[in-house]
Amino acid sequence: MKNYDVIVVGSGIAGLSFALKVAAAGRRVAIITKKNSAESSTNHAQGGIAAVTSQTDDFELHVADTLTAGDGLCREDVVREVVSAGPARIDELKRIGVEFTSLEDGRISLHREGGHSKRRILHVKDLTGAAIEEALLHAIAQDANIDMLEHHFAIDLITRGKLQLEGPDAVLGLYALDVQTGSVRTFCAPVILLATGGVGQVYQFTTNPAIATGDGIAIAYRAGVEVRNMEFIQFHPTALYTRSKDRFLISEAVRGEGAILRNSAGEAFMKRYDERGDLAPRDIVARAIDSEMKRSGDEHVWLDITHQDEASIRDRFPSIYEGCKKVGIDMAHEMIPVVPACHYMCGGITTALDGTTGLDGLLACGEVACTGLHGANRLASNSLLEACVLAHNGAETALKYLETHANGNHEMPLWRDGDVRDPDERVVLHHNWDELRRTMWDYVAIVRTDKRLQRARTRIQNLQREITEYYWNFKVEPELLELRNLIQVAELIVDCALQRRESRGLHFTLDHREKLEVAQDSVVRRFRG
Known part of the structure; x- marks a missing residue:
């Protein structure tokens, strides 16, 4: 059992930025990442980061472009705060060593992308994410308050509710599989940040890295935390x-x-x-x-x-x-x-601008979170911006929370394998993973219908039953955990899509082509306990 002040799950721009800020205040931080620390969605981001840094641009134009792309579902107050915080977060990236591409006259080179009315995309050639990731990891390596735990796969949260303790439900820690030893370890912390990125591997074809299996969203949902707008x-x-x-x-x-x-x-x-x-x-x-x-x-x-x-x-x-x-x-x-x-997933864990979710001590940041910035469609290059802003806000929230919440004297249950055995039917995993991704691509992709969504739901429910049985009968391993999370995420995407009886933003259905007058979020929440 290991004790920390804060546990970060994920090693992209959101998690690393947050960890640096919390550690700078003297708090002990563990970063749990299921692969190598550099393997993240951030590392694959080519385009850049959108921010108002030119005299020919202004915040109102960036806000307007974001709201237009979001197709009526953005939270305008969130958009304004994220956009206005952009220049300060850009300066922070520069201070840790990110060298954005410049023109011959010394001015920052700015790209323009679809939906933007001005050139405002700061970039490092077409390797922006990799450059940011490298700078952040270098800073992390110099910080003695941060432990980087590679090849550790977060499985589920440990909460007061699950331990049937009195008082408000709150995070106490989590279980994580040490991939290299095959053992499950118990980690204790009053604050946990989920920054696990997206869900791309739920589809047959994706630009996402292999790690994008929706882990954070599935973990939060199983703990009873609300998710929303997963259809986008x-x-x-x-x-x-x-x-x-x-x-x-x-x-x-x-x-x-x-x-x-x-x-x-x-x-x-x-x-x-x-x-x-x-x-x-x-x-x-x-x-x-x-x-x-x-x-x-x-x-x-x-x-x-x-x-x-x-x-x-x-x-x-x-x-x-x-x-x-x-x-x-x-x-x-x-x-x-x-x-x-x-x-990219525009929905996710319902998250406020200070990084908080509906569970005390649990924060979310980056693609895993749904703050209301992106609405029904993300404006290009706003994602890295949001990750920087939420990491900053979330770090302030975590430090304030830690002033009154510390690791308690609760008896934390260790993971028990019981009488489960080593997997001997891995063909089930390979078959079900393949079937899931084909189902999502054929029935829940760019153009949808109610009938296609219902077909997808039926197949996903069958897969859910099979993988649940497999999970309880065999020892956990990365492929099993990823498939378990992907099936959960697929179910959430379909549930949200069936709630939306209109075509808006990224959700286009032949059965409901018109847009409703009032935009509403789609929401799914599991009973907590």
């Missing part, structure tokens, strides 16, 4: 078309720099769908590509930036250029085959 899954319009399950992201910044989407006939088609053309928000572009593919029967469309100077392309997008070259495409002279792929 952002499909990135332009992932490199391949027949493999993982699709290489072609950043929206490429379209921001003038790339044109074309169909198999060579036509630039986006103006038929939106007056903003190739710079329309992602949900519109993804549906347009989906429509073009269904109409023509083609498996992809084309992204064309061949009219731009080769040196400029290689300078601005070195990672994307090399990624395309590896599969035999010279993007300076050839069009890139692209298709939509699951990219």
Whole structure:
């Protein structure tokens, strides 16, 4: 059993930023991450971070762009606070060593992406996430108050309610699987931050890393914490078309720099769908590509930036250029085959702007959280901004909470395997994982219907029963835990989608094409206990 003041689950920009701030106040912090510390969604973020840093831009324009993309479901007070806090958080990143790309005259280079009325995307070439991750991990390594526990998989929270203790329910700790030894360890802390990223692996095709299995959302839901707006899954319009399950992201910044989407006939088609053309928000572009593919029967469309100077392309997008070259495409002279792929979860754990959830001591930050910033559709590059702002606010909340809450003298139950045995039917895991992702892609993707959603629910419920039986009969291992979480997340996505009897933002259904006059959140909550 290990005792800390704070446990952070996840090692992306949200979790690392939060850990540094809490540790700076002298608190003992453990960062639990199921893979290597550098393996996070942040590390894969190409585009950049949106913030008002130019004299030609202003907060009101950024707020307006965010509200427009969110399609009526953003919380305007949240949007204003996050946007206005942006410049201060950018300065913090600079202080820890993030060197944003500059122009020859010394000014910060700013990209423009779909849905933005101005250039406001700070970036480090097309490797922004990796640069931020590297700087944060370097700072973490210098801090003696932080323990980085790699290859530890958080399983479930330990709460006062689960131990049937008197008083308000609150976090006491969690169980985590030490992947390298196969043993489950008990960790105690009065504050736990969930910063586990997204859910991309619930779909057959995704731009997300393999770690994006919805762990934090599933853990919180099983503890009785409210989740909301899970139906709003952002499909990135332009992932490199391949027949493999993982699709290489072609950043929206490429379209921001003038790339044109074309169909198999060579036509630039986006103006038929939106007056903003190739710079329309992602949900519109993804549906347009989906429509073009269904109409023509083609498996992809084309992204064309061949009219731009080769040196400029290689300078601005070195990672994307090399990624395309590896599969035999010279993007300076050839069009890139692209298709939509699951990219970002706009819903998640219901979270206030101070990072708090409905469970005392439990905070959430980053993609795992639903603050109301993104509404029904995330504006490009607002995610890293939100993670920085929420990490800052959450750290202040945690430090204040710790002034009156410390590790208690509760008798914490150790994990008991009982008479379970080592898995001998792993084929069940592989089969069910495959079936889940195909079901979600076929029935709960870009265009939906009530019938498709009901079919998905039936299949997911069957998978839920099978994996629950498997979970209680065999020792836990990473693949089992990830599948358990993915099935839970899939059920939540479908439940929220069936609640929404309209088409709004990222949720488009053929059975309810119109938008309701009043936008409402979809909410799911499990009995706590």
